[in-house]
Amino acid sequence: MDGRSPLEILIEEGEQINPAILLAEEFMRRDAADLLVAEEIQRAEEILYNARTEIDVIRRQVTAFERSPAHPSPELPLGF
Amino acid sequence: MSAALGLAISHPLSFDERLSKSIEYLSYKARSHDANAAYDYVSAIVSEQQKYALYKEMFPKEWSCSRASLYRRGQYEKYSERVNELFHLINERCFPLLEFAHDDPESEFEHFAIPPLNVDLCCEEIYFDNLRTSYAAGLIFYFPDEAWEFLNERLKVSRGAFPEINSDPHPNVWNRKSGSLLGELLRLIDHSTGNPWLDSNYCQTADWYSWDRETIDELTKEFKAANEVFERLGCLDEQIEADPKKMLSALINFWNNGRLPDQRRVKRKRRWRKIQ
Numbered sequence: 001m002d003g004r005s006p007l008e009i010l011i012e013e014g015e016q017i018n019p020a021i022l023l024a025e026e027f028m029r030r031d032a033a034d035l036l037v038a039e040e041i042q043r044a045e046e047i048l049y050n051a052r053t054e055i056d057v058i059r060r061q062v063t064a065f066e067r068s069p070a071h072p073s074p075e076l077p078l079g080f
Numbered sequence: 081m082s083a084a085l086g087l088a089i090s091h092p093l094s095f096d097e098r099l100s101k102s103i104e105y106l107s108y109k110a111r112s113h114d115a116n117a118a119y120d121y122v123s124a125i126v127s128e129q130q131k132y133a134l135y136k137e138m139f140p141k142e143w144s145c146s147r148a149s150l151y152r153r154g155q156y157e158k159y160s161e162r163v164n165e166l167f168h169l170i171n172e173r174c175f176p177l178l179e180f181a182h183d184d185p186e187s188e189f190e191h192f193a194i195p196p197l198n199v200d201l202c203c204e205e206i207y208f209d210n211l212r213t214s215y216a217a218g219l220i221f222y223f224p225d226e227a228w229e230f231l232n233e234r235l236k237v238s239r240g241a242f243p244e245i246n247s248d249p250h251p252n253v254w255n256r257k258s259g260s261l262l263g264e265l266l267r268l269i270d271h272s273t274g275n276p277w278l279d280s281n282y283c284q285t286a287d288w289y290s291w292d293r294e295t296i297d298e299l300t301k302e303f304k305a306a307n308e309v310f311e312r313l314g315c316l317d318e319q320i321e322a323d324p325k326k327m328l329s330a331l332i333n334f335w336n337n338g339r340l341p342d343q344r345r346v347k348r349k350r351r352w353r354k355i356q
Contacts, residue, residue, distance in 0.1 A: 018115035020122050027125045028105050031093065032150035032160075035136065036129040044126045051119050 020051030100151035127190060128163055131291060135166040138293070142169060157185050174296060175277075175303035191288035194299065197306050198271060200281040214316040217328060218269040221245060221335055235324040242332055252338030261316050262334045268309060277306035 004012070023044060036044070093101065111117060132150070136143045146165060148154070154164030167189065171177045179195050199211065206223065208216050208230040216234070219227040228239040252258065253266050256274070264273075271279045276287070276299070289295050320327040330341050 018118065020115055020118040021113050024108070024118040024121045024125075027122060028108055032101075032125075032128070032132070033093075035133050036126070041126060041130065044122060048119065048122055048126070051115060051122075055115050055119065 018051050018054055019047045023047050023051075097149055097151065100149050104151045124158070127291075128160060131159075131163045131166055134291060134293060134296070135162065135169070138296070139166075139169055155185060156187055156189070158188055170296065174300040189291070191290055193288055194277060194280070196280040196282060197277045197303075197310075198268065198279070198281065200283070201269070201271070202281045202283040204282065212310075212313050212317050213320050214265055214313045215269065217320055217324075217331060218265045220328075220332075221249070221266070222269065231324070231328070235321070237324045237328060241325070242328060243336065245332055246336045249335045250338030252340075253335060258340065260334070260340045261312060262331055262340060264309060265313065265316060265331075266335065268313075273306075273309070275302050275306050275309070277303055278309065 027044075108121065128150075142165075146162060148161035148165045150160050150162050152161050153159070154161040156164055156167065159167070167177055171179075176195055177189075177192065199206065199215065201222065206219070206226065208219075208226065211219075213234070216227060216230050220231070220239075224239070224245070231237050232239075249266065253263055254272065255263065256267070267273045268278060271281065273279055289299060316327075333339055333341075
């Protein structure tokens, strides 16, 4: 650990929309009769791969978070 | 509105098709933009686009004349009407794609199995009356009691009039280069022809196939070859029915000793020429 709290780490994480959502929007707007060429198919497959990886990473993190035992904090959170 | 939907005025889409596209777009926009849903949507688009490319390549004339929608769902609901049209074209002109467990509208064809053309000797009950004479004769090596009973009834031949049958066949039986009809018959019954349409059964179907030109062409070629095997058996049926004693002796001799009478080769060559 580099001394940052979990909350700080979370806040500093980069935010991005899953690439499959962006590609879905792009595909929605194109005419299906304009067939995708090989390069476009390859690009889509790469994006799908990255999208799936991101989905799996988040899923694993959520699972790990759910398995984490409850831990008492030394400080009372604001408002309690 | 049309600009917002990405529908340029110059697009040559019919009103009907533009409407279908708009409905598709709006129903997508109305759903939650969940990454999993987007992933499934993009996968479906890529899959359909690959099939459109295959359609255009394999059936260019039909593609250019087609009025089937690229957006509306077809009989197989996971695919557009146009992709459904491709399925039917392949089913009619290449091989029976839709006959085997594909009559469910929710079927997926991303990877598909093919229906076995051979008799299922694994778990199914064998109805000898429905078999070709030659096929029934070949079963004396696998189901001797039932096969001899059938042959006795059909051709008036009894097991005692023939030599004992070895438990294992002579290695020549598996030699595809011999070009003999008897060998072809025995390999067909053994489900070891090398042809996926003939070597699979309902317990253990052939591989799952994917959508690419090479696979479709290969399955088409093998389907034609499988039907030719059955056509050639017609010749053997005639020979067995004409002289059952002689032909069954030849078959048993081939199984036991791997020897073929020259006549078998000659007759097959003649038949081949006839077919061609």
